[in-house]
Amino acid sequence: MVAQEDLKSLKKLPIASSIIALVMGIIIIIMGVTAFSGFIYSEIMYVIVGLMLVIFSALTAIGVSRASTKVKAGEACITFGWWVFSAGVGGIMVYVAPFFTQGAPTIGVIAAIASGISIIFGLLIIIHAKTKLGVPLTV
Amino acid sequence: MEHVNTKTRTFFKETYKEFEEGELLMSSEEVKSTEAYPWKDIRGDYVLVPVPPWERRTLMNIFLVYTGVLSCLAVLWGGGALGMQGSLYDVTVATVVGDIILTVIGGLVAYIGGTAHQSTYGIMRHIYGWYGSWIFGVLLSGIPAWGWFAYETWLFGVMIHDLAPQNPICDIAWASLWGGLLMTTTAYVGYAGLAFLSYFTVPAFFVLVTAGFFAGIHFGGGFEKLWSFVPPQPVGLSVLITQVVGLYVCGAIITPDIARFARKAWHGSVAWGVQIMVLMTYYMIAASMLTMAMGGTYFSKAMLMAGLGLGAYFVAIFGQWTTNDNNLYSSALSWDVFIPVKKRILVLILGILGSIYAWYTGLTAGASMQPFIQFLVWLGTWLPPIGGVMIADFYVFQAYKGVPRSERYKMWVGKEIPLVNWPAWLAMVIGGACAQGWLMPASVLQVIPASVIGLVMAFIVYIILAIPLDKAGVSIYIGKIKINEYGLPVKEVSK
Numbered sequence: 001m002v003a004q005e006d007l008k009s010l011k012k013l014p015i016a017s018s019i020i021a022l023v024m025g026i027i028i029i030i031m032g033v034t035a036f037s038g039f040i041y042s043e044i045m046y047v048i049v050g051l052m053l054v055i056f057s058a059l060t061a062i063g064v065s066r067a068s069t070k071v072k073a074g075e076a077c078i079t080f081g082w083w084v085f086s087a088g089v090g091g092i093m094v095y096v097a098p099f100f101t102q103g104a105p106t107i108g109v110i111a112a113i114a115s116g117i118s119i120i121f122g123l124l125i126i127i128h129a130k131t132k133l134g135v136p137l138t139v
Numbered sequence: 140m141e142h143v144n145t146k147t148r149t150f151f152k153e154t155y156k157e158f159e160e161g162e163l164l165m166s167s168e169e170v171k172s173t174e175a176y177p178w179k180d181i182r183g184d185y186v187l188v189p190v191p192p193w194e195r196r197t198l199m200n201i202f203l204v205y206t207g208v209l210s211c212l213a214v215l216w217g218g219g220a221l222g223m224q225g226s227l228y229d230v231t232v233a234t235v236v237g238d239i240i241l242t243v244i245g246g247l248v249a250y251i252g253g254t255a256h257q258s259t260y261g262i263m264r265h266i267y268g269w270y271g272s273w274i275f276g277v278l279l280s281g282i283p284a285w286g287w288f289a290y291e292t293w294l295f296g297v298m299i300h301d302l303a304p305q306n307p308i309c310d311i312a313w314a315s316l317w318g319g320l321l322m323t324t325t326a327y328v329g330y331a332g333l334a335f336l337s338y339f340t341v342p343a344f345f346v347l348v349t350a351g352f353f354a355g356i357h358f359g360g361g362f363e364k365l366w367s368f369v370p371p372q373p374v375g376l377s378v379l380i381t382q383v384v385g386l387y388v389c390g391a392i393i394t395p396d397i398a399r400f401a402r403k404a405w406h407g408s409v410a411w412g413v414q415i416m417v418l419m420t421y422y423m424i425a426a427s428m429l430t431m432a433m434g435g436t437y438f439s440k441a442m443l444m445a446g447l448g449l450g451a452y453f454v455a456i457f458g459q460w461t462t463n464d465n466n467l468y469s470s471a472l473s474w475d476v477f478i479p480v481k482k483r484i485l486v487l488i489l490g491i492l493g494s495i496y497a498w499y500t501g502l503t504a505g506a507s508m509q510p511f512i513q514f515l516v517w518l519g520t521w522l523p524p525i526g527g528v529m530i531a532d533f534y535v536f537q538a539y540k541g542v543p544r545s546e547r548y549k550m551w552v553g554k555e556i557p558l559v560n561w562p563a564w565l566a567m568v569i570g571g572a573c574a575q576g577w578l579m580p581a582s583v584l585q586v587i588p589a590s591v592i593g594l595v596m597a598f599i600v601y602i603i604l605a606i607p608l609d610k611a612g613v614s615i616y617i618g619k620i621k622i623n624e625y626g627l628p629v630k631e632v633s634k
Contacts, residue, residue, distance in 0.1 A: 091346060100350065
């Protein structure tokens with residue numbers, strides 16, 4: 001039987017990673033709403049990607065914290081970790097495009113870095129699920 | 140030789156161990172059925188035998204695989220075509236109605252796969268008989284899915300060439316070849332390969348398509364232009380609905396290929412319904428709006444204008460890949476029912492042949508796949524009746540026979556399967572003839588989509604034939620065979 005203490009320590013990394021990705025999502029939303037309030041196309045793209053990161057990260061954190069077994073925690077990590085990773089990939093490609101920075105390249109760079117951080121932590125969640133929680137890369 | 144993914148089996152055993160130790164992960168019924176799993180998967184990927192409990196996936200996994208198949212450029216072009224033929228209001232109504240029809244058809248068929256845990260062609264053995272599963276499997280998926288694989292591979296070459304016309308490896312012919320071989324790799328891995336790519340691609344594809352859509356609307360003149368848009372080739376609402384249904388009705392009928400991996404019978408239906416009603420509706424309407432603004436489905440052009448060059452490559456490569464590997468996978472599944480070769484080998488053969496065909500088409504100046512596409516579209520008229528008979532047999536005829544829903548098409552070693560179910564064959568032919576317009580007035584076909592007519596007529600004819608004949612004591616089956624532990628007839632064992 002997997003000791004509860006072991007399980008608790010195994011959950012720490014994915015929960016912490018998903019909280020960091022969640023914060024990145026919030027940062028992207030705030031930047032989009034404040035910097036591009038006059039340009040609806042950029043504003044919506046920032047909000048969409050930011051919301052995707054927030055929702056998927058929150059689902060990861062909730063799924064993992066509620067899991068009663070290693071396998072269930074791993075399944076939550078794999079399912080939503082991939083989504084965090086993939087939303088980050090989409091975001092980073094959008095934020096480096098001139099059309100979506102509209103004369104505010106610094107904002108674009110910051111958002112791209114935030115997306116990049118989400119990619120790294122999404123990947124960390126997936127690797128942790130595979131190596132420490134013992135689930136396949138697709139569940 | 141028994142083929143089971145070792146890693147997955149280890150994963151299951153650990154799960155089972157945890158169950159024994161008190162941490163319940165699977166129901167006792169599931170564990171019991173696992174202990175009794177008597178099948179040997181000699182072809183790979185459970186082509187001929189039911190999917191075992193340890194290979195079954197979560198609802199989210201099924202949803203993502205379906206979504207990966209949907210997230211492709213074909214659906215965007217389909218939406219774009221609607222944008223040339225109707226106002227924004229008409230396109231929206233047609234998309235929603237068409238998607239409801241697709242949800243119902245696909246949901247009903249997916250449930251069959253989730254209950255029986257067998258592929259579409261495995262299920263057909265119970266409905267059309269052993270020989271029927273060969274013929275209708277090849278008609279439904281063997282030829283069309285391979286054809287679409289070749290066509291979309293060629294299309295991939297065209298798109299890559301548009302993005303980088305100067306690069307020699309982006310020449311249409313060569314891009315078709317390497318693109319086709321790339322797509323073959325995930326289909327070669329099997330279901331796990333399809334799932335892996337979908338996990339990776341779907342959210343990013345959604346983000347990038349949305350970005351391309353907004354850029355296109357902006358460069359095309361903004362949202363204001365959409366409200367005053369007059370379609371250059373206006374058609375009626377029913378024609379638009381027909382197009383929406385026709386775009387994906389074949390996909391709706393082969394939903395068991397994915398749904399068979401679901402842990403619960405209803406997972407496949409829910410996953411299918413959500414992705415159709417939410418994502419397909421979104422993609423179709425967004426693409427039609429882009430067409431209204433820019434005069435064509437110029438996603439790549441809009442993305443390049445916005446500086447989304449990398450995103451354009453991502454959408455082109457992964458958008459085609461997640462769909463086309465599934466085309467190849469489904470095609471191989473149907474051929475493998477009667478060709479005694481491992482599924483992976485069959486995927487390789489079909490993938491290489493499809494890639495070469497696409498390469499040749501790209502290489503030959505003036506070559507066009509148009510006649511081949513017309514043939515595939517013609518097949519599309521005749522395929523929905525296959526699903527109509529499947530739905531009629533599972534939900535009506537089996538219920539009339541008193542078989543509990545969870546027991547329908549259940550497989551066991553030594554089970555007798557008919558060689559031919561002649562009312563099913565007849566109903567399918569009559570349904571197809573109605574959809575073709577041979578047995579149905581043209582006025583009806585103008586109002587109701589041909590694919591829906593074919594499906595409904597096959598459904599009705601099968602019930603009208605099968606139930607009275609059974610009541611009269613006349614067998615609807617011709618001949619029988621016994622199934623062994625390999626899922627093959629007792630005499631036909633090829634390892």
